[in-house]
Amino acid sequence: MSSRTETLASRLTARFAQELRPLPALPNEVAFEVDAANLIAVCRELRDNAEFGFEQLIDLAGVDYLDYGREEWNTLASTATGFSRGVNRIKEHVSEETKQPRFAVIYQLLSISNNWRLRLRCFTNEGEPPVIDSVYDVWNSANWFEREAFDLFGIMFRNHPDLRRILTDYGFIGHPFRKDFPLIGNVEVKYDTAKGRVVYQPVTIEPRTLVPRVIREDNRYDQVLKEVPVGAAASPANR
Template sequence: MSDRLIQLAANLEKVLGKRAQSIDVALGEVTVIVNADTYLESALLLRNDPSLAFEQLIDLCGVDYLDFRDGAWHGQRFAVVTHLLSLQHNWRLRVRVFAPEDTYPLVASLTPIWSSANWFEREAFDLYGILFEGHDDLRRLLTDYGFIGHPFRKDFPITGNVEMRYDPELKRVVYQPVTIEAREITPRIVREEQYGGSV
């Protein structure tokens, strides 16, 4: 473990204090898990404290922990993972926050701190159903406006809920129930007698 990572972890512990649930250094990266109720406050400290100075949010995504580790996971289901960059100190940080409720996953929006969080949060809302309190334009980004559900959730049906097709008679897109029948595909092995051998 490098001295720089040790210094970053020490700075995080000093600045965040009890706001951080854990600070881990592994595989050349530092990950901090912060409490949901202090997420926005922690983000401000990460940006504004001179010993950290994370000026850029470079990525933000949702995570669904349903059936994680083959069901051995007993924590909250949804998390938001953010990657930050400090140009001044030339270091990176992964920040993870878990939504307190699984049925209504809600965390604070980071758009007031880093404007680059805007579309990332919209994507996490669209694909995972995670809500961001304080986001001023939280609407679907990748799926259709009439889309039902959130397709990256692990309990979302593989076939989806509805089909969308263009109807030439109506001259518009129509939605209809899914017509794909669920089936189990068993691989068929075909071998010739001389397969792989000399002829």
């Protein structure tokens, strides 16, 4: 007897042989990828077809694949200078063979009637800003989810009814969850007593370097010290 996830995966493969591509997933999970051109049609079918019955969008998140798969630090050994998290990436270092669209949107779908879940991934266009169709007309719960992805990743959702920032201030510059966004930000706010209002100014925070903790040898495990009798006077060499 096949499991519920296998049943769902086989149904999706049979119905969307041309539109969906399977993705690696953990046991008891089902994940597929859909092209942006087919996103809305596939989502409507997933919702309206009783064979699937995905009547709820329970979450939506943006993903930034900038330099995906590349190692930025040598983390197997300590360094004298520490590991600065403020990495200056060089775009030319990204291999053309492994290059893929930078931004994607992940949809977490739930079928209450059939009691199963589906993760759907769709990449945006490769331009700036990244753009993808809004699924608000399919699942109204996408409203604030898409605003969050727009605010934090700068992903534009076509035909969204009210695409505004939802977490950062309306005058905020940049998108904090982009991997090339500086960790100390671009601007900071302060109250200007002369102007009598809050103003923006360039950040004055100094970049902080994280220095790894140095673990020194523990003399409790020194063989010479272990041989010293209990209560014996400690010589300068044994102190």
